[in-house]
Amino acid sequence: EPEVTQTPSHQVTQMGQEVILRCVPISNHLYFYWYRQILGQKVEFLVSFYNNEISEKSEIFDDQFSVERPDGSNFTLKIRSTKLEDSAMYFCASSEARGALNSPLHFGNGTRLTVT
């Protein structure tokens, strides 16, 4: 069964450094998402992306964050200058149609980001 893949599985970075988290969504999916989960807290929506532009973003997704689909397969999340509070598990997801109601979101295994 096709799956969403995320790399790396664990990323350690120093505060102030830029980090790029990578995702390969399922090939025929058109909608892409990033979620994150700070340890012990809820899974939180960050951003959704469709047709090469952001369709929705949360207040967490400030100017430090950006997303890109640089080619036909990858979907990336960049954090420009990481802060300690960015330490979390970051999940990428994709779906065929918009919204979890119309088609299920398929999640990757996550990238654990640790900022020291």
Added chain:
Amino acid sequence: GDSVTQMEGPVTLSEEAFLTINCTYTATGYPSLFWYVQYPGEGLQLLLKATKADDKGSNKGFEATYRKETTSFHLEKGSVQVSDSAVYFCALTGGTSYGKLTFGQGTILTVHP
């Protein structure tokens, strides 16, 4: 805004025990409700869903009924197995959350032989 509250965990059960994980929500309008499961080392997978009041979602022996009057969507299973050990997330979309999922905090379930 919309929110989802799950029972505090972790939950530890013996094999064949009955499972209930409570979930309540706050949302405007008529959200759709979901349970996602995350097995060790894997991503979140959709377990079941319900799109309107009194709907019952079911999958792999798990069930949950959309109760609008109590704004609840409790997950139940009559007889758990060791392989059900995972983290379970209640979530909603719709209301003000259309197009994205609003999750609860997750409940860790451990089933012992």
